Amino acid sequence: MHEIGRIVVIKLPGVFGIDMSITNNVLLLWLAAAIAFTVLTLAFRRKEPVAHGTFQNLFEGLYQFIDDNVSRDNLGPGAKAWTPLLASLFFFILVGNLLGMVPDPHHFKAATSNLSVTVGLAIMVYAIVITVDIRIHGLKGFLRKFVPEGLPRGIGLLVAPIEVISWLAKPVSLAVRLFANMMAGHALLLIFISLQVTALWYLKALPLVGAVAMACFELFVCFIQAFIFTMLAGMYISDALAAQHATEGAK
């Protein structure tokens, strides 16, 4: 038993040398987006001041969880404007993660267990961070943060590359963390299921117990990883908005 590979569903012409063909991975992304949009729209279809039912309460709770713990805690007074973006990110990653829990490894896998997807999301978050940073503090202010204030020029030139590497490590860690967690979790789950198929009859129960335990843990990991990615995105945006940085830029 093995995970499904890359399958081209519709061959499309390349754009700037990039193969834009619709693959099974793209379809998984679309499925994740479609499920996220449908479920959230259904959950919030009632426009009444009082929440109705468990379904609406659950998703309202998740939205407010992102609003309280990611937006307001990190982004301060203007947090409300960022909540839709962060909530979209959270729900998209969450559904993308949960696709890996569908017990059909021949057709489904976590949309986020692909490095291209997580790198894409991390680059997108960092593009937003850089845009916000430059828009608020200017290009000069943005570049100044790579040279810590008060250092002699010689040491400053040495420190600057380290700062750049440290700054670039953030989106890399953001992408790799999500990818590695989803990949590893689902790989383990697949191993347990494969063991269950191939094990001797009197040992078949052991991998089954392991697979059930792993599935429960993986469900938890799906939520946690979506939250961590969103939380870190919020923190990076918050860094870009920080007033301290603004004063450094002004100097």
Add this chain to the structure above:
Amino acid sequence: MDGLSFDSGLMVWTWITFAILFALLARFTFKPLQRLLDQRERAIRDSLEQARLARMEAEAMQKEHAEKLAQASNETKQIIAEGHRIVAQMKNEARDAAKREAANAMTQARADIDREVQRSMDDLKNTVATLSFRIARQVIKTKLDETEHEKLANDFVDRLKKTNVARKTA
């Protein structure tokens, strides 16, 4: 390990997909939801404020009622005390009136008794005088005039009275 091989097309599709999802969610889902949540937050805040005001009002009313109750209790105590006082006064007045009435009745009775005694004495005196006169006429067979006769009778009565008084004191 298909996930590790980098697919730039998939990365671009990730951006496009997320951008569309974000646009749709922001427009059709999160915007109305945020409005709803704001409305709910306002409603809850207003309700809390109203509840706070109502509680303050209730506390003020409770305080006022307690004061009124205390005042009413004091007034009741005063009224009861006044009632007791009036009842005691009325009792005293009734007792005094009864005493006065009894004294008056006693005085009146004494006066009546004295008057009746006096009248009886006068009747007796007349009767004794008449009888004495008759007896004396019968005894002495002489004729006395009215004046002498009356003087004689009066002397007799006076002596009789003195005899009675002396008997009573003895």
